[in-house]
Amino acid sequence: MLVRLMYASRAVPAVDQDELVAILKKSKANNPKAGITGVLCFSEGIFIQVLEGGRDAVNRLYNRIAADARHGDVVLLNYEEIAERRFAGWSMGQVNMSRLNPALLLRYSECARLDPYSVSGRVTAALFDELVATAAVIGQG
Ligand code: FAD
Numbered sequence: 001m002l003v004r005l006m007y008a009s010r011a012v013p014a015v016d017q018d019e020l021v022a023i024l025k026k027s028k029a030n031n032p033k034a035g036i037t038g039v040l041c042f043s044e045g046i047f048i049q050v051l052e053g054g055r056d057a058v059n060r061l062y063n064r065i066a067a068d069a070r071h072g073d074v075v076l077l078n079y080e081e082i083a084e085r086r087f088a089g090w091s092m093g094q095v096n097m098s099r100l101n102p103a104l105l106l107r108y109s110e111c112a113r114l115d116p117y118s119v120s121g122r123v124t125a126a127l128f129d130e131l132v133a134t135a136a137v138i139g140q141g
Helices: 017-034 055-066 102-108 121-133
Strands: 002-011 037-043 046-054 071-082 093-095
Touching (some): 002 055, 002 121, 017 037, 017 046, 037 121, 046 055, 046 071, 046 121, 055 071, 102 121
Parallel strands (some): 037 093
Antiparallel strands (some): 002 046, 002 071, 037 046
16 A cells, blocks of 8 residues: 655754755665655755655654654644555655745745745645656656
């Protein structure tokens, strides 16, 4: 059984570009073994991550990630059973924030800021879909 999970969190101040690279590196090393695919977005201190895979594997990884001291305020935005993966090509892709234009954000929220805490999980999921559709995900494999 496949599931897709989406959450948001706030990075602790110490998280910088190097730490982000380390998280992505670790994800790319671990996720294929667990059959996990997904996408990670990091903008202005906020993480949004989508995890896809078997229910047990996704639940285990989410619990591990939620306990990670590098972030807090972890909020589950969406959890659903799925027939097929949306991010099958990425063990952990990274949203290319330079492709995130203000018009796209304004379409889905009151101001041109990525703030998953102030919009519904459905809206954040729709924004993710658009980013993937416009090829704004980097880090194939
Ligand atoms: P090890 O890498 O050996 O780590 C052992 C312990 O040390 C773990 O408890 C780990 O949390 C902690 N640790 C390691 N490095 C640091 C550090 N620099 N600062 C503080 N504590 C540290 N992991 C994945 O496998 N897949 C993912 O998709 C994924 N996404 C993540 C997204 C976010 C936003 C964050 C913050 C973390 C993510 N992680 C992901 C990392 C995850 O939380 C665990 O750190 C990692 O899975 C542990 O890998 P490991 O079992 O190989 O243990």
